[in-house]
Amino acid sequence: MTYVIHQNRVSLRSLKTADFASQETLCFSATVLRDGHPIAEARNDGHGGCTVLRPLKRNHAQLAEAEAFARTLPPVIVEHDEDPSGNLTIDVTLEFLVDHLASQMHADRKIRAAFKRQFANEVLYVRDDQLLYLKGVPLKTVTDRSALFAWLRANHKSDITILAELPLEEAFLLWKRYMLEDGRS
Template sequence: MENITKQDRITLKNLKVADFASEETLCFTATVLFDGASIAEAHNDGRGGSTFLYALSGKQALLAKAEAFAKGLPPALLDLDQEDEDPHYINITLDFLVDELADALHAQRKLRAAFSRDIGNKVLFVKGGKLLFIKGIKLKAIADRKAYFASLHARQAQPIVILAELASDEAFALWKRHVLGENPD
């Protein structure tokens, strides 16, 4: 889940999404940060209109700097899936960038939630380049995971990687690569 524009000066926090109200665009509210400082509140009603930005008290100058920074970013290539046409570009504005960040953050959260459900409910492992699980066995129900994983490793003719034995971020990256394909972004 990668947003169109690569930059790290403008970020979001406190993103709240109303999926039920999202029609043409993502319905959300968020706090916009510029260089780590909260500068504005953003919201989109999800009906295809613009994202509105309101400067926090005393932050109008920082909001103007953030808007200037966004306008200085290179135009974004839009993938419109139109064959035999020249590529389409859009100039970056702060509201466009905030939309992209909200979409990317929301998609990342949904992906993390799906991973958490999988890792908590299944004994996931990679064998022969495929992500597999043991049907009917819930990871949460295994009392002695170390012994269970050791016996699982011993029963395999080829090496396996059990996701529950990995650090959370490493397990997530491996899971994502197998669930989304070779290029998960």
């Protein structure tokens, strides 16, 4: 079930998750922000129940405005796995939006952690539209990276992109593109 809700008024900060306690839903707690201002605390115990939204410091009016905003968002349409002819339409509520944001943030953290582990432990490069790595050469132990990268280029005699030479965010986006494309996530 992959979908994106396009909006920039409601966000989360201080997301804490507990994978070990997540059974039917993500077990989490977070602060809900509306236009960058904290308005509520969100909690889900991970057992399939509702996410509880509790206003902060008498922010009942701001929480009600955030709920009203969420209801103005277009419904989410999800293809039903068992019945391809029938789609599931879900009206967006603040609770649904908060759950969605928490899941997105959690997934992003996991994929960034996987990238950081692989980036530190392998010399990653792209050649012929494939993400490859040097076996047995952990990047963090290489003292003369420029010599290694020059050797790598000379050995392949083709255009290659070495991720360690890119800015970190650019390397992450390139890595993510190939990892998600290959279905390895």
